[in-house]
Amino acid sequence: xxxxxxxxxxxxxxxxxxxxxxxxxxxxxxxxxxxxxxxxxxxxxxxxxxxxxxxxxxxxxxxxxxxxxxxxxxxxxxxxxxxxxxxxxxxxxxxxxxxxxxxxx
Amino acid sequence: xxxxxxxxxxxxxxxxxxxxxxxxxxxxxxxxxxxxxxxxxxxxxxxxxxxxxxxxxxxxxxxxxxxxxxxxxxxxxxxxxxxxxxxxxxxxxxxxxxxxxxxxxxxxxxxxxxxx
Numbered sequence: 001x002x003x004x005x006x007x008x009x010x011x012x013x014x015x016x017x018x019x020x021x022x023x024x025x026x027x028x029x030x031x032x033x034x035x036x037x038x039x040x041x042x043x044x045x046x047x048x049x050x051x052x053x054x055x056x057x058x059x060x061x062x063x064x065x066x067x068x069x070x071x072x073x074x075x076x077x078x079x080x081x082x083x084x085x086x087x088x089x090x091x092x093x094x095x096x097x098x099x100x101x102x103x104x105x
Numbered sequence: 106x107x108x109x110x111x112x113x114x115x116x117x118x119x120x121x122x123x124x125x126x127x128x129x130x131x132x133x134x135x136x137x138x139x140x141x142x143x144x145x146x147x148x149x150x151x152x153x154x155x156x157x158x159x160x161x162x163x164x165x166x167x168x169x170x171x172x173x174x175x176x177x178x179x180x181x182x183x184x185x186x187x188x189x190x191x192x193x194x195x196x197x198x199x200x201x202x203x204x205x206x207x208x209x210x211x212x213x214x215x216x217x218x219x220x221x
Binding site for chain 2: 004032034042043044045046049087092093094095096097098
């Protein structure tokens with residue numbers, strides 16, 4: 001079993017849709033949580049850190065549930081430019097395999 | 106601010122040959138990471154340095170992979186001898202001195218290695 005597991009996707013949604021990604025982690029000692037975005041053939045870039053209280057950045061909301069060892073990312077009002085692979089990270093350096101999102105006109 | 110620099114961008118070698126990758130982190134970043142990303146998977150940590158000391162190399166295949174970070178700045182990752190399954194993108198990342206558990210890591214563009 002992988003340390004960080006994500007919905008494999010792919011998610012294909014129309015512009016303006018709301019989409020949610022889930023991620024579970026197995027190491028209960030993890031203290032750091034992130035969502036990274038990776039465009040095709042590019043390096044990962046930080047989308048947002050995930051805090052225990054939950055946090056929001058514009059159209060993006062991240063939630064952490066330590067009891068269930070679960071992280072989520074919600075994207076509202078999807079844009080074509082949101083098309084990418086979204087990587088969940090638990091601990092400083094353990095990545096999931098990513099969920100691919102395609103937003104269509 | 107200059108980002109993480111990596112070279113070469115692309116490399117094609119035959120199996121059993123040797124190869125080396127170079128990384129220059131963001132100035133002032135004490136922590137440096139090397140990741141291996143196989144197509145369709147997330148990055149897998151190979152080794153983490155804090156200054157010039159190794160923090161974590163538990164997933165580095167030490168029979169063929171080696172890495173060093175002399176003087177706590179630039180780093181090189183070497184594979185000798187390469188196998189077909191080493192075909193991947195090798196990503197270098199760095200992060201600033203610890204500012205709490207959510208200190209961000211910045212990635213370079215990676216080196217795409219193809220072993221034939």
